[in-house]
């Protein structure tokens with residue numbers, strides 16, 4: 452069987468998966484929207500690996516859209532250190548897991564239920580899972596199921612669901628309309644930039660990949676870093692944009708590709724970091740809504756026309772594709788990353 456067949460199909464079908472998932476998310480949300488709107492003091496998002504990185508971005512976006520305090524942590528922190536993890540009661544737990552079977556996430560939900568009652572929502576691609584059985588509230592994203600080990604469309608589709616929930620629970624219909632435009636933007640960005648992603652992935656001089664993102668983009672930068680590691684076994688790092696100056700920049704060489712997720716809110720400061728890294732010899736790829744006068748070696752211009760909280764999701768697929776192409780160019784199989792299983796069961 453052709454290496455990477457499933458991963459490629461899952462990356463390229465994300466727009467369709469979002470399109471199909473949205474009506475189902477809307478329907479399911481009716482069941483628990485009143486519960487979600489209760490006066491919770493805090494939302495706590497958990498997951499492992501990709502779904503932990505998803506939690507980081509979800510917490511940032513939830514707080515920005517709803518105004519309710521939100522935090523993210525790996526499932527293991529809540530499971531093993533519950534007293535340190537939960538402070539601001541009443542809180543609500545939102546757990547992400549593609550498989551619904553990751554042991555740490557199941558144990559964290561159980562620990563949370565023992566200590567807090569049953570205020571928990573699980574978001575998964577697998578309704579026939581242990582997670583679904585133990586969770587009082589469930590949101591299933593069935594159109595995003597995957598065969599590959601590395602998550603791609605499952606990640607972005609679960610992200611889409613939390614965007615929708617945040618907008619719905621704050622009554623922001625303008626943002627909900629914006630979400631509905633994302634599949635079209637996805638198709639355009641993939642269509643315009645997949646050859647650029649391939650060229651960068653196949654460049655043997657690039658041996659170190661650094662993903663920079665701040666605010667909600669930090670979780671996405673981490674996820675892009677994880678894709679590059681899992682699929683292509685390439686040294687990759689992720690940092691908050693301005694943190695990169697505080698030590699990590701000493702690793703920059705002409706073989707480094709810096710990939711910046713540029714926000715609107717902090718654009719000027721983020722662009723300065725990219726310029727400094729170019730001056731140190733790195734190659735720079737910027738992902739940005741409008742390129743305007745931005746200086747970079749490579750630019751992915753989104754032109755989404757939607758708010759920054761909604762659009763950041765569309766920055767990820769082109770980088771998933773870059774990881775896929777790099778894996779293929781190293782004669783690896785992106786469908787089956789080395790040493791990895793789709794689910795970690797302890």
Ligand code: F1P
Nearest residue numbers: 499500501502548549550553792
């Ligand atoms: C989480 C996860 C994946 C990762 C790895 C092991 O799974 O960490 O993100 O790629 O293969 O599992 P899940 O809880 O979201 O199913």
